[in-house]
Amino acid sequence: MNQGWVYTDRITPATAGQSVLDFYTDRYRHSTRAEWRDRILSGKIRRNNVPLAPEDRLAVGQILAYHRPPWQEPTVPLGFEVLDEDGDLMAIAKPAGLPVLPAGNFLTHTLLHQLKRHYPENPPIPLHRLGRGTSGVMLLGRSPLARSVLSRQLRESTATAHDPQAPHPIRKTYRALVGASDLPDVFTLTTPIGKIGHPVLGYVYGASPTGLPAYSDGQVLHRxxxxxxxxxxxRTGRPHQIRIHLAAAGFPLIGDPLYGVGGVPLAIQPGEDGKIPVPGDMGYHLHAYRLALPHPRTQEPLVIECIPPPALRSL
Structure with a gap:
């Protein structure tokens, strides 16, 4: 069991005037209206540490706190291998199944919490994310210089992604497995990625003509x-970019429970366990294989590789 958590929300003009029950029911669809009512009536929703009633009306600027009691988190692999480290940065091999940040039913069973536990004085900070089901190289900042320089370079790489001739100091290369395909031996995918409605999370990311530009350069290794x-x-770092791009091209990752042909969520139907698919669900094959970058302090080229799992190794 973890120690529980307090989730806070500040009321904006868009949500002012709603009842407490309406606010939580509309904003957090992972729970039913009846479940939110029970939590409110049991004193778990508070303002200034005073329990609220379901019908209480909200005003701009108020801060609500949901006191979630301790819960048993799903079992995940908590260990990770350090691939490279110095005083400025650290690169680790994140295992598939380990979430990077707290969300949903994960609080202490996350990479962020494990880093704080292993390095309590100065925990390394993740500079980018990998999906829960994605394994491989992940870059962490250890010094203010590294965090500043590498975060800026990641932003600049995304901003200039439309120009393949522009400098892209940080290059992230992945391995992925799709079904039988007629993908060209070398290809570029450019489907925009934006928000799409989801009945539990409110929205997920997917292929969208009104989304943000996204660029992926690929090659076929084996058929x-x-x-x-x-x-x-x-060349860009949009959420779930490779899963969405390959699915949008007609070739979803084998085992992907969420993204189907077209790069949008599959017709959302509860599984045998009654749960609706979300991006953090497992089953697909995706691995961050190589990370190339200039060292943030010395500017010397640095290439870090992580051996892929057997299904993603070329023959």
């Missing part, structure tokens, strides 16, 4: 009668 192993270097 079989029922699978295609690809290597993809991303």
């Amino acid at each position: 079989t009668a029922d699978s295609t192993l690809v290597e993809v270097t991303i």
Whole structure:
């Protein structure tokens, strides 16, 4: 069991005037209206540490606190291998199944919490994210210089992604497995990625003509009668970019429970356990294989690789 958590929300003009029950029911759809009512009536929703009633009306600027009691988190792999480190940065091999940040039912079973536990004096800070089901190289900042320089370079790489001739100091390359395909040996995917409605989370990211620009450069490493192993270097860092781009091209990752052909969520139907698919669900094959960057202090080129799992190794 973890120690529980307090989630806070500040009321904006858009939500002012709602009842407490309406606010939580509309904003957090992972729970039913009846479940939110029970939590409010049991004193778990408070303002200035005073329990609220379901019908209480909200005003701009008020801060609500949901006191979630301790819960048993799902079992995940908590260990990670350090691939490279110095006083400025650290690169680790994140295992598939380990979430990076707290969300949903994950609080202490996250990479962020494990880093704080292992390095209590000065925990390394993740500079980018990998999906829960994605394994491989992940970059962490240890010094203010590294965090500042590398965060800026990641932003600049995304801003200039439309120009393949522009400098892209940080290059992230992944391995992915899709079904049988007629993908060209070398390809570029440019489907915009934006928010799409979701009945539990409110929204997820997917292929959207009104989304933000996204660029992925790929090559086919190996083909079989029922699978295609690809290597993809991303010039932008949109959420779930490789899963969405390959699905939008007609070739979803094998085992992806969320994204189907077209790069949008599959027709959302509860599984056998009654749960609706979300981006953090497991089953797909995606691995951050290589990270190339100039060292933030010395500017010397640095290449970090993480051996892929067997399904993503080229023959």
